[in-house]
Amino acid sequence: MDTFNALAEPNRRRLLEAIRQEPCTVNMLVTRSDLSQPAVSKHLKYLREAKLVVVKPDGQKRWYSLNPNPLKEIEEFLEPYRQLSLNRLDALEQQDSSAIQKLTQIN
Amino acid sequence: MDTFNALAEPNRRRLLEAIRQEPCTVNMLVTRSDLSQPAVSKHLKYLREAKLVVVKPDGQKRWYSLNPNPLKEIEEFLEPYRQLSLNRLDALEQQDSSAIQKLTQIN
DNA sequence: CGTAAATATACCTATATCGTTATATAACTG
DNA sequence: CAGTTATATAACGATATAGGTATATTTACG
Structure with missing residues (x-):
């Protein structure tokens, strides 16, 4: 496992x-x-x-x-994905709330 | 799924x-x-x-x-665990390398 | 129109795993 | 020692899923 x-x-x-x-x-x-x-x-x-x-x-x-150490593996996997959604949404939140609607309704 | x-x-x-x-x-x-x-x-x-x-x-x-949005669920799950291992190891690395050995051989 | 290409689905087998009940194994307690 | 408590394991049935082969479906092309 x-x-x-x-x-x-x-x-x-x-x-x-x-x-x-x-x-x-x-x-x-x-x-x-x-x-x-x-x-x-x-x-x-x-x-x-x-x-x-x-x-x-x-x-x-x-x-x-x-023992939280193995969780690093998950963190490392997630790392390259971090820049994508979170930051992208954060950036949008500061300008255009309708664009957020469009993006978030995907999810 | x-x-x-x-x-x-x-x-x-x-x-x-x-x-x-x-x-x-x-x-x-x-x-x-x-x-x-x-x-x-x-x-x-x-x-x-x-x-x-x-x-x-x-x-x-x-x-x-x-669509990276669902990954937030994983991030949120991991959040409470972050303070534990990573920071703890980081702190140890700055002082006592034998303590790191002991901790990391758990993993 | 007939064939090829791109993708999805059906079907099958093997394996993993979930939960349960029953039982084994230690370790306490009087 | 006898009984109880704490935990692990075995065995079983039900379900999910991984992979493969065969086939259906849709679109492209000559």
Whole structure:
């Protein structure tokens, strides 16, 4: 499971959001999601494979915390696209709001 | 097909890269990839669903060009993660290279 | 008009993955 | 030790999708 695929699943993004806010045990994530415990464990397995989380065992509990480093790959992919939409829209916003309508209704 | 899933497929990312550089017809993309024509057409269908590309028919040709707007969703997702790794590593780089080793070997 | 070119779609097989239930594996607790 | 808690894994069915080949559809051209 690579970074892109790990982020492609909405439940996995939500789990990662929770872990980003603070390290979590599996049970904490089960409580905060509407997923079963095995489902959470499986998603965590994929997040581990993608190295987006690291685990620290503590007795029977496992503390999952974020490793944001792999996200750089996504950032690097997005980099060449940044100049395009965002700046282009920003520039338009300063002059012609009808042109923005035209552009944004594509999306 | 949502934005995240559209980007999860490596061939699709490559097609998008090509389209980003200049608008392309299907045949151009077939030539520049190692995919069959139907495979390219299918990936383009998903990119269209995700609204990452727009098509302009021109005779029998279809010109595919980039619509970067949906990428904002990815940017917004990444936003809260930006402060974490990148800045943290940048800060470390300026003082202690062994600490960087420890951090980066997680990844 | 008949053929070729450009693209899309249908159909098939293989593989991945989602979620669930049941079960295994440790580690605590009394 | 017995039972419970925390987590992981196995096994299963359902669904999605990747790729290929064959074919349909539309447009161009002589």
